[in-house]
Amino acid sequence: AQSVTQLGSHVSVSEGALVLLRCNYSSSVPPYLFWYVQYPNQGLQLLLKYTTGATLVKGINGFEAEFKKSETSFHLTKPSAHMSDAAEYFCAVSEKAGTALIFGKGTTLSVSS
Amino acid sequence: KAGVTQTPRYLIKTRGQQVTLSCSPISGHRSVSWYQQTPGQGLQFLFEYFSETQRNKGNFPGRFSGRQFSNSRSEMNVSTLELGDSALYLCASSLDGKEISPLHFGNGTRLTVT
Numbered sequence: 001a002q003s004v005t006q007l008g009s010h011v012s013v014s015e016g017a018l019v020l021l022r023c024n025y026s027s028s029v030p031p032y033l034f035w036y037v038q039y040p041n042q043g044l045q046l047l048l049k050y051t052t053g054a055t056l057v058k059g060i061n062g063f064e065a066e067f068k069k070s071e072t073s074f075h076l077t078k079p080s081a082h083m084s085d086a087a088e089y090f091c092a093v094s095e096k097a098g099t100a101l102i103f104g105k106g107t108t109l110s111v112s113s
Numbered sequence: 114k115a116g117v118t119q120t121p122r123y124l125i126k127t128r129g130q131q132v133t134l135s136c137s138p139i140s141g142h143r144s145v146s147w148y149q150q151t152p153g154q155g156l157q158f159l160f161e162y163f164s165e166t167q168r169n170k171g172n173f174p175g176r177f178s179g180r181q182f183s184n185s186r187s188e189m190n191v192s193t194l195e196l197g198d199s200a201l202y203l204c205a206s207s208l209d210g211k212e213i214s215p216l217h218f219g220n221g222t223r224l225t226v227t
Contacts, residue, residue, distance in 0.1 A: 034215070036218075041220070042220050042221075043117070043119075043203055043205075043218030043219050043220045043221050044203065044205075044216075044218040045218070046215045046216070046217070049215055090156065100146065100158035100161060100169050100171060101146075101158065101216065102158075103148075103155060103156035103157075104155070105155045106155060106156075
């Protein structure tokens, strides 16, 4: 069965610092991987996705993630944090088209000035 | 293009009652999925509809049901409400199931059961 583990329920960084949010997955087949962001009182917004091809995926708002099959990881990074990045981030996996997304528990990112 | 619209935004119900939540997908999207979000369990998949047919179902009791109309709009119904049903219910739409297409989420309906 698929599962997603997000290491660290809460990450705090200073404005301008590197953002690293960790995600590991388990899947019996090559997965489709996603990162979503949720701002307070809102739904989820897609940041980026990996389906096939290049393992380094660039998303919106300067975020990127790298699919590492050997490590079963899909960590999310951003070189320089901005106050507006404060939100909850969810990693999700799907094994094939038309199946449900399995979400991690989420990581809350706080950004201080 | 209008996004996914969920109504109402907030609901307060009493144990034992039933509730119906509504979701209008993005125009042209034929797949609608429903998720329950709680602080303890996180995001959990309820069910997915495609062309008026339930295609996938999560591990929720039969009190949770849904349907999709010919215009792709969807409703979900929860009967005999329990305190534990208090959650944010998120609807998401996508183009179709032929390949992985991203889910576009609405802002959710926050249900409080007292």
